[in-house]
Amino acid sequence: MNHAQSNRKNEHLSLATKFWREEKNPVIGPTFDDVRWVPGPLNNQSVATVDHSVELFGQHFDWPFYIEAMTGGSASTMRVNADLATVASKKNLAMAVGSQSVALKDAAQAASFQIVREKHPDGFLFANLGADHPIENVRAAVNMIEANAIEIHVNLAQELAMAEGDRRFYWLDNLASVIAKSPVPVIIKEVGFGMGPDLIKQLAALKPAAINIGGANGTSFAKIEQARDRQNENPIDFSAFGLSTVESLLAAEKSETKTPIIATGGIQSAKNITTSLMLGASLASSAGYFLKTLMADGPAGLEAEISLWQQQLPLYMTLLGAQRVENLVQAKRLYSPNLTNSLKQL
Numbered sequence: 002m003n004h005a006q007s008n009r010k011n012e013h014l015s016l017a018t019k020f021w022r023e024e025k026n027p028v029i030g031p032t033f034d035d036v037r038w039v040p041g042p043l044n045n046q047s048v049a050t051v052d053h054s055v056e057l058f059g060q061h062f063d064w065p066f067y068i069e070a071m072t073g074g075s076a077s078t079m080r081v082n083a084d085l086a087t088v089a090s091k092k093n094l095a096m097a098v099g100s101q102s103v104a105l106k107d108a109a110q111a112a113s114f115q116i117v118r119e120k121h122p123d124g125f126l127f128a129n130l131g132a133d134h135p136i137e138n139v140r141a142a143v144n145m146i147e148a149n150a151i152e153i154h155v156n157l158a159q160e161l162a163m164a165e166g167d168r169r170f171y172w173l174d175n176l177a178s179v180i181a182k183s184p185v186p187v188i189i190k191e192v193g194f195g196m197g198p199d200l201i202k203q204l205a206a207l208k209p210a211a212i213n214i215g216g217a218n219g220t221s222f223a224k225i226e227q228a229r230d231r232q233n234e235n236p237i238d239f240s241a242f243g244l245s246t247v248e249s250l251l252a253a254e255k256s257e258t259k260t261p262i263i264a265t266g267g268i269q270s271a272k273n274i275t276t277s278l279m280l281g282a283s284l285a286s287s288a289g290y291f292l293k294t295l296m297a298d299g300p301a302g303l304e305a306e307i308s309l310w311q312q313q314l315p316l317y318m319t320l321l322g323a324q325r326v327e328n329l330v331q332a333k334r335l336y337s338p339n340l341t342n343s344l345k346q347l
């Protein structure tokens with residue numbers, strides 16, 4: 002058994018939960034609060050007829066948000082995956098598993114990912130691997146959970162923050178090959194440092210099914226990895242690096258990409274989802290906040306929180322005169338001076 006990797010999964014989970022609980026995630030750049038919604042013209046519409054579903058990858062999603070990639074790879078993370086998948090199934094949400102790399106090295110860990118398919122038999126599930134994995138591993142990860150799509154994370158900063166992380170990043174050719182050969186749609190995703198316009202353009206040219214801009218202001222792997230590596234007295238300082246989720250969404254707009262965009266990073270309400278969809282995301286997802294809610298209030302608490310989001314989203318859409326999710330991009334908004342400044346410079 003690969004104890005080191007399983008141990009790392011447990012540490013990620015406990016430290017992410019701790020920083021969310023203590024509200025100690027660093028704030029980098031403009032946040033969701035830097036976008037205000039302008040009252041628009043009245044529409045003849047009712048809350049009951051709001052259509053909150055999304056079509057993406059030729060698939061139907063009942064809700065424009067899902068539970069983002071977090072975990073698997075140890076006994077305790079298996080319990081977390083089981084709880085997340087049970088709630089996702091009850092609330093009809095898609096869900097991503099954490100990196101399955103650990104289970105490709107140690108088959109005994111596959112069960113901690115397969116539990117997600119067991120608990121969410123008809124759900125849309127995203128497999129997850131790093132950008133250096135060859136197509137054989139992609140096929141194995143997809144088969145492991147009968148995934149409907151796969152997320153490939155490009156986590157340069159996280160690797161550099163980890164004492165045991167990668168130091169070689171020859172990813173581009175492999176990404177192109179994986180995208181061309183994958184049996185399911187491939188989403189390229191960041192893990193919380195965001196993406197600028199040039200990166201988005203470069204990744205879009207590889208023709209993935211979607212790009213998840215994975216922005217800052219939620220879970221911070223710079224903080225988590227540095228907390229794990231206490232012996233390191235001279236950690237590198239990531240505080241100047243990264244874009245927030247709203248900045249990354251504006252960067253995607255600047256890049257003029259036609260590739261669908263997914264918004265993750267610091268999403269903790271139906272309001273944040275609404276703003277993400279206004280800024281051009283096709284789907285939004287949340288990781289750390291759902292984890293914190295599950296750890297603090299159990300599966301029933303997480304289910305109640307998601308029910309609240311599902312109740313509020315049609316209200317927000319009505320407020321903005323949006324009958325359908327794609328109408329939200331037309332809603333007028335005001336950007337704070339901070340965000341306007343980012344937009345100008347990007």
Ligand SMILES: Cc1cc2nc3c(=O)[nH]c(=O)nc-3n(C[C@H](O)[C@H](O)[C@H](O)COP(=O)(O)O)c2cc1C
Binds near residue numbers: 070072
């Ligand atoms: C405990 C934990 C483990 C994570 N592990 C993975 C992973 O294995 N693969 C991945 O692509 N992202 C992983 N992420 C990153 C999330 O998918 C997401 O991109 C990031 O946390 C930002 O979203 P948030 O602010 O809603 O947490 C992890 C996040 C957390 C909190």
